[in-house]
Amino acid sequence: MTEKPILIVGAGISGLSAARLFKQCGIPCIVFEQSTPEKSQGYAITVRDWAFEPLLEGIGGVSVSDFQKGVAVDREIGGTGWVDLTFRNNGTGETLFNPEQSQKGNKVSLFRANRGVLRDWLGEGVDIRYGYKLKAAQGGPGNVKAIFENNEEVGGSILIAADGVHSGVRQSLLPSVHVQTPPVILFHGKRRMTVAEWNELWSAHIGKSTIGAGVGDDFNTFVTVANATKDGSIDLDWTYSRTRDGESDPLWMPDRGEIVKTPQHLLKEIRSKDLVPPFSTLVNADDIKKSKVYNWRIWALQVQRKELDKAAESGVVGTRRDYNRRKSGFVRYQCR
Incomplete structure (x- = not known):
């Protein structure tokens, strides 16, 4: 049978x-x-x-x-996805804390x-x-x-x-x-640059890590390497997140689709932040307004x-x- x-x-x-x-x-x-x-x-x-x-x-x-x-x-440029989880003040670049090491001795714990x-x-x-x-x-x-x-x-x-x-x-x-939607706002976008541009921007501030974690006053900015290509390009992701600010928060859009036209309120809010590189370069309102962004929602299920x-x-x-x-x-x- x-x-x-x-x-x-x-x-x-x-x-x-x-x-x-x-x-x-x-x-x-x-x-x-x-x-x-x-x-x-x-x-x-x-x-x-x-x-x-x-x-x-x-x-x-x-x-x-x-x-x-x-x-x-970053496999296409000889990398291993190495991660430094150090959280930095995205307004000063100051190191805040590192919650977890990516390697324990010779053993890889995350990438x-x-x-x-x-x-x-x-x-x-x-x-x-x-x-x-x-x-x-x-x-x-x-x-x-x-x-x-x-x-x-x-x-x-x-x-x-x-x-x-x-x-x-x-x-x-x-x-x-039923699923629930916690009161978290998270916008996500993409950027592409050459490996040379990325090295110049990245190495001085983040080092060899494939992720940069930025923390501000009640908001977060994360920048990450999404993919490196054989033609010498680097695809980068950025996220801007914070908790919902009351019932009338203009950026709270749980019923909108995932891909949206960049909200003007998001651009205004980002412009009000005093960021340092690489966050200021990648989470940049002038560049973000030229493309659509992703309205990512956080889901909870019990x-x-x-x-x-x-x-x-x-x-x-x-x-x-x-x-x-x-x-x-x-x-x-x-x-x-």
């Missing part, structure tokens, strides 16, 4: 990590993703040893250095990876089916059925919900559980244990994820 595959909904970091581990163990699985393969997710995330070490061991003992060469944001490249790396050899949006999940452990909006039905042994905070699986099985147990009775399990866009979402699994 043919073994039923494990069905994984969501081709993000968690779903693809699980699929890659199952593949290594010889367990059949299929990943279903509602978006198209072309969807860009080229921003950077921080990956940590407690997540990537078990993963690398589980998929055949891949070395950390080879992993970095494959997915680090920056390009999320899109990491997804491609994890998806090597995995059966990924794009354009599949889940409509419903039925059945029980050992005999589940995923029903998609294209009217296709696929049977499997279990179903893993790895489809993010707006999970279609969760909405199907736990419709009373699910009770009894609700998870209820979902498990239907043959569905979930993956633990982190949705602040800065941390990895690997899963752990061992062949038995």
